[in-house]
Amino acid sequence: MKIAIIGAGLSSCNLYKNLNKEKFQITIFEKARGTGGRLSTKYIGDKFIDHGTPYINTNNSALSKFLDDKSNENILSKINNNYYPTNGINKLCSSLINKEDLVKNTRIIKTKFINNSWTLFDENNKTYEGFDFIVYTIPATQILENDFDLEEQTKEDLKNVTYDAMATLICHREKKCTFSFSEFEKNDMFFKVINNSSKYKYEEFKSYVFHLNKDFVQENISLCKDEIFKLVHKKIKQEFNLDLKDDFVVIEHLWKYAFVKDFIKKDFIINENKAYAICGDYFNAVNLEAAYKSSKETADEINSIYKKDKKC
Numbered sequence: 182m183k184i185a186i187i188g189a190g191l192s193s194c195n196l197y198k199n200l201n202k203e204k205f206q207i208t209i210f211e212k213a214r215g216t217g218g219r220l221s222t223k224y225i226g227d228k229f230i231d232h233g234t235p236y237i238n239t240n241n242s243a244l245s246k247f248l249d250d251k252s253n254e255n256i257l258s259k260i261n262n263n264y265y266p267t268n269g270i271n272k273l274c275s276s277l278i279n280k281e282d283l284v285k286n287t288r289i290i291k292t293k294f295i296n297n298s299w300t301l302f303d304e305n306n307k308t309y310e311g312f313d314f315i316v317y318t319i320p321a322t323q324i325l326e327n328d329f330d331l332e333e334q335t336k337e338d339l340k341n342v343t344y345d346a347m348a349t350l351i352c353h354r355e356k357k358c359t360f361s362f363s364e365f366e367k368n369d370m371f372f373k374v375i376n377n378s379s380k381y382k383y384e385e386f387k388s389y390v391f392h393l394n395k396d397f398v399q400e401n402i403s404l405c406k407d408e409i410f411k412l413v414h415k416k417i418k419q420e421f422n423l424d425l426k427d428d429f430v431v432i433e434h435l436w437k438y439a440f441v442k443d444f445i446k447k448d449f450i451i452n453e454n455k456a457y458a459i460c461g462d463y464f465n466a467v468n469l470e471a472a473y474k475s476s477k478e479t480a481d482e483i484n485s486i487y488k489k490d491k492k493c
């Protein structure tokens with residue numbers, strides 16, 4: 182039986198890991214260059230910069246157990262109850278799947294269920310046919326933005342999910358510098374300030390990730406990305422008398438759907454007649470905890486439905 186999964190973040194990769202591989206032939210479709218989603222890592226030569234979730238802290242026992250296992254595999258390192266990546270946070274996702282089952286650089290924009298079989302269409306009009314079941318693991322709003330073949334009730338449920346956006350500055354340089362990181366850390370212009378080079382114990386290579394104050398991002402979200410970052414640089418200049426672009430290579434990243442605010446009070450959505458499911462970080466909790474839990478429970482449900490099914 183063939184299953185297609187759209188997206189390759191934690192929800193997708195954890196779903197993949199928990200699906201019964203003896204029963205299912207699984208293909209993951211991801212629009213980006215690799216796995217990770219918002220557990221994202223940029224590679225600058227042989228150095229890593231985590232510009233989404235920087236490290237993980239959780240009180241959830243199932244998620245902690247999963248992260249402890251990943252620490253034993255040396256994907257993470259646990260320090261004072263925080264789990265830090267050892268070689269890029271995106272490895273948390275790639276370590277869960279067989280990379281032969283990943284179709285990357287492929288944005289799915291349309292799905293169609295005809296004669297009990299799913300066909301997927303990518304943005305270059307290429308089609309992928311013959312899937313018996315499909316699972317959507319991308320943010321709720323992005324599901325609605327595409328032409329996906331879903332029941333009306335599912336669309337209504339997804340409309341209830343809301344997100345906070347986030348604007349992130351990723352700064353790096355090859356040589357040491359006298360940049361005063363602590364001044365940034367104290368300033369309420371920022372939601373989180375990450376000294377990425379010290380996280381990885383890099384010496385010469387310096388990199389910092391600045392996540393802007395959520396209220397500032399929300400107030401300016403109607404502006405285009407360039408205008409938002411123009412304002413950010415202007416504020417930094419006023420506050421610190423500093424132009425980051427003089428000292429660093431600066432990459433600007435706008436996350437339209439960074440953190441879940443309003444979630445769906447179910448563990449996942451499944452429609453057996455139409456052979457689809459939806460899991461993600463917006464089911465019964467928020468963010469990583471929800472992504473982990475919802476994907477695990479969706480896999481358990483699919484395994485149990487098709488255990489009974491003579492078709493496979």
Ligand SMILES: Cc1cc2nc3c(=O)[nH]c(=O)nc-3n(C[C@H](O)[C@H](O)[C@H](O)COP(=O)(O)OP(=O)(O)OC[C@H]3O[C@@H](n4cnc5c(N)ncnc54)[C@H](O)[C@@H]3O)c2cc1C
Nearest residue numbers: 188189190191192212218219233234288289439462468469
């Ligand atoms: C800056 C930042 C900091 C964060 N910090 C924390 C934190 O400290 N703690 C916490 O709990 N959570 C945090 N989060 C949230 C956390 O990262 C997410 O909840 C979690 O990673 C979501 O995983 P996911 O797999 O559900 O979704 P995603 O990671 O968004 O994965 C979805 C994947 O689908 C792909 N995709 C989208 N559309 C398509 C398409 N049409 N076709 C193919 N592929 C597609 C995307 O490229 C992406 O790879 C943070 C998020 C951000 C942005």
